[in-house]
Amino acid sequence: MKAAVLTQTGTKPVYADFPDPRPGTGHVVVDVTAAGVHHLDLAKASGAYGDPGTLPYVIGADGVGRTAAGRRVFFTSPVTPYGAWAERTLVAEQDLLDLADDVDDITAAALGNTGLAAWLALTWRADLQPGQNVLVLGATGALGSVAVQLAKALGAAKVVAADRDPERLARSSENGADATVTITPDTDLVGSFRDAAGKHGFDVIIDPVWGDPALAAMHVAARGARHIQIGQSAAATIQLPAHILRGARLEILGFAHVDPPVQVRRDAYLKLTELAATGALTVDTMSLPLSDCQQAWELQQQGAPRKLVLIP
Secondary structure, X not given: OEEEEEOOOOOOOEXXXXXXXXXXXXXXXXXXXXXXXXXXXXXHHHOOOOOOOOOOEEOOOEEEEEEOOOOEEEEEOOOOOOOOOEOEEEEEHHHEEEOOOOOOHHHHHHHHHHHHHHHHHHHHHOXXXXXOEEEEEOOOOHHHHHHXXXXXXXXXXXXXXXXXXXXXXXXXXXXXXXXXXXXXXXXXXXXXXXXXXXXXXXXXEEEOOOHHHHHHHHOOEEEEEEEEEOOOOOOOOOOOOHHHHHHHOOEEEEOOOOOOOHHHHHHHHXXXXXXXXXXXXXXXXXXXXHHHHHHHHHHHHHXXXXXXXXXX
């Protein structure tokens, strides 16, 4: 079969032949129809997460496809050395999730673990309640853009989107954000967040960036707020004054999409794709053939403005 194969840590994958996977006890072969492209794929291949394991291996953490029995599924965590960027992959049967009949493969793959992370961060981890205020940092990214839409769909009173690009932030307003904050080096972030939030402040902060934006957001946290820490695209560390935590009784909660139980993830993904099938949730996508895996790699490195999906 053809696949995007990594032969050496710190290099790009190559489009090449790779041995076909074979089914085994508890594992099924999936014919891949669409695969998501994620920063995690690049980070793992770079060695940022330590030894990437067996080389060569196929890139890709999740995707959409069909089993030999004809079941259409979203899959995650392919069995090493197989991955999602391939014509076929091997997956533990327990890691197969069903999706709505009317959602297309590209949208379903684009939602994938990114959409799951947004949904579960708001619900399972933050316990967002109708009528509460939400701030989404990194709101123009793949996770953030979904989180803005979902927060509104889940009944948030006010959703504020914050990021660096004012043109892309305009799309957040179209997707339901009640206010936007453009993050620049000279922006008074605390003041801007306070103006956007109003007197009550933010009950839930979705944070894939950390750094100065996260610290500024904590200054505007409502009493009992939940700050959901997902990533560190702005900085890896902050200097956090203790009184901010005490004053708001703020909870800082780490989160990864793999944390919830499997059934919670199954239910969440089905709801996500049902929303997408009705048009209530949209994802800006860009699809490329699997043979262009190196181009997808470079676009992801540069910060692609749309969610990238590979088509075998």
